[in-house]
Amino acid sequence: MTDISAIMRTAPVIPVIVIDDLAHAVPLADALVAGGLPVLEVTMRTPAALDAIREMKQVEGAIVGAGTVTNPRQLDEAINAGSEFIVSPGLTEPLGCAAIAAEIPFLPGIANAGDIMRGLDLGLTHFKFFPAMAAGGLPALKALAAPFGQCRFCPTGGIGLDTAPEWLAFEPVLCVGGSWVSPKGAPDRAIVEALAREAASLGR
Numbered sequence: 259m260t261d262i263s264a265i266m267r268t269a270p271v272i273p274v275i276v277i278d279d280l281a282h283a284v285p286l287a288d289a290l291v292a293g294g295l296p297v298l299e300v301t302m303r304t305p306a307a308l309d310a311i312r313e314m315k316q317v318e319g320a321i322v323g324a325g326t327v328t329n330p331r332q333l334d335e336a337i338n339a340g341s342e343f344i345v346s347p348g349l350t351e352p353l354g355c356a357a358i359a360a361e362i363p364f365l366p367g368i369a370n371a372g373d374i375m376r377g378l379d380l381g382l383t384h385f386k387f388f389p390a391m392a393a394g395g396l397p398a399l400k401a402l403a404a405p406f407g408q409c410r411f412c413p414t415g416g417i418g419l420d421t422a423p424e425w426l427a428f429e430p431v432l433c434v435g436g437s438w439v440s441p442k443g444a445p446d447r448a449i450v451e452a453l454a455r456e457a458a459s460l461g462r
């Protein structure tokens with residue numbers, strides 16, 4: 259099993275993907291992987307999400323996980339669909355314990371010191387800082403990271419191509435999550451691949 263640290267270090271940007279139409283799943287995954295972004299977070303926000311995970315996993319080179327997982331039932335559904343990692347907007351003890359028991363790479367969301375401490379109590383050290391901009395931006399993460407030197411982060415929420423480099427320049431940040439590389443609707447391969455290539459080239 260690949261651990262969450264290795265997944266986070268694969269590329270500087272993890273696309274945050276919302277699939278409404280299953281027909282868009284494979285073409286989008288193809289374009290993102292071709293552009294250099296193989297780690298794909300499919301959010302569990304739509305009825306098509308689980309089938310999208312199953313289909314995207316067939317794309318060579320894709321590392322497909324489920325995002326917006328909020329409880330153990332969704333965790334089980336995501337794992338059964340073939341998810342290779344799990345991302346959550348927050349951290350509860352039931353979800354954290356279930357993910358640890360399932361031995362699946364897990365990236366829970368945190369927004370404050372109490373969240374991080376709850377994660378550390380469960381043995382977790384890698385977190386999604388969410389919602390990154392609404393929770394105070396880079397200054398807030400720097401303040402949070404200071405007492406928790408063992409922790410590493412993937413800020414997500416309100417980050418775009420223009421701001422990603424400053425986040426990635428902060429050493430505890432291994433990658434950022436972003437939806438700008440995976441626009442909603444039918445994917446235009448040339449556009450998505452170009453967006454992915456641009457994101458994959460960002461310095462870390």
